[in-house]
Amino acid sequence: MSQEQVQVAIIGAGISGLQAARLLRHKYSVKVLEARDRVGGRLQNHRFANGDTVDIGGQWVGPGQARMYRLIEELGATTWPLYDSGDNLLQLHGRLRRYRGTIPKINPLALADLGIAMARFEAMARSIDPAAPWEHVKARRWDSMTLDSWLKKNCRMSLARELFAVGIGAVFAAEPAELSLLHALFYARSGNSLETLLAVTGGAQQDRVHGGTAGLCERMARELGNRVQLSAPVEAVEQLPDGRLRVRHFAGSLVCERVIVALPPNQALRIRFEPALPPWRDQLLQRMPAGACIKCVARYEEPFWRREQLSGQVASPAGPVRVTFDNSEVGKASGLLMGFLEGDTARKLSSAGADARRALVLDCFAEYFGERARRPLEYVDRDWSSESWTRGCYAALMAPGTWTGYGARLREHNGPIHWAGTEFAVEWFGYMEGALESAERAAAEVEDALHTVQQRFEVAPT
Known part of the structure; x- marks a missing residue:
């Protein structure tokens, strides 16, 4: 058993955790802990x-997805x-x-019904601010119903509903009855539009x-070298009396000043936090199950x-x-x-x-x-539902009431604990682009916190 000391510990070596490490490595000592015997997470x-x-x-x-294309080039x-x-x-x-x-060619009446429903959905999605969907004037109404209930009211023909559901399954890996309407609208707006999420060219x-997206993570890990530790599932994050954190994992433990949790929400729930996370954070993570x-x-x-x-x-x-x-x-x-x-x-x-x-x-x-x-x-x-350290894909889902009840605090850090991963993104929630965006935000939060502490130390009286 060993105990290492670093400034920043990152839990999860998916594309978000690895990118956060890349952004911080030149200024701070960083360690990425990964439960699997490989990097990449859901890649x-x-x-x-x-x-x-x-x-x-x-x-x-x-x-x-400018961040992804830039990373690919880098x-x-x-x-x-x-x-x-x-x-x-x-x-x-x-x-x-x-x-x-x-859109396939089907019965003209069903096609018209589907077209009207999609146009209505797209117009509603465009009215949402993806940075704050809970602030929409109709947020509570839309978050109180499922996408399925909305479809039943807005697609009168069963064929139109069935085809809409095929698209929903392709985008969310879920059934319309599992999703808050507000979440479906936010998700589409986060990725520009539902049509964008369904389309191939454009x-x-x-x-x-080439080489797969997991190949990108392997290249990132090679850059980071021994900053990445595999086969090290994190069991606990404990706050020490001096304000630092001890991260306990299978191979030992490390002490750090800041932690970035770059895991799917369902996997973050497997970690024991001492003191416990605020009740609202725990409740939020519980309300973010993964698709299948x-x-x-x-x-x-x-x-x-x-x-x-x-x-x-x-x-x-x-x-x-x-x-x-x-x-x-x-x-x-x-x-x-x-x-x-x-x-x-x-x-x-x-x-x-x-x-x-x-x-x-x-x-x-x-x-x-x-x-x-x-x-x-x-x-x-x-x-992916049977994969030990994922338990579902593509991304977490928001059931009714989640965005309006907890969304305003989704990306908020809990003291020295910060949150990254595609489920914490504003743009392209559920996609690799969103994972990179959240990594940038979490890294910036950590850098600001550590810089503030350093300044305080430098000006402290002797």
């Missing part, structure tokens, strides 16, 4: 037998656009329909990173669906795979189909067993793209 690569890698966690960057990585040519497919009542763009799914997502990728000899002028993108209210993409990497021969199991489906199939889940996913791929899709060279999926 992870999988290596296929042929040597190709694929993201089985967060993967996309798009327009408006780290010497490059991007390529997700394949977005040809026809998309809509599976409806057992039939496949081709379409182009974000939207949040536009670009991929299983990401599935099948590798084929080639992207054979492109021969049929198909984009690889499918929307299916029936599922169980309700959304797919062509995840093939530019310059590589293999064809990769990627699909998501989300919300209730992910929770159900989480306990189904790997073989049964694989068969169901490949059945879906075969329904969409033909029998060849049933026979991949390799298949992998990642159940």
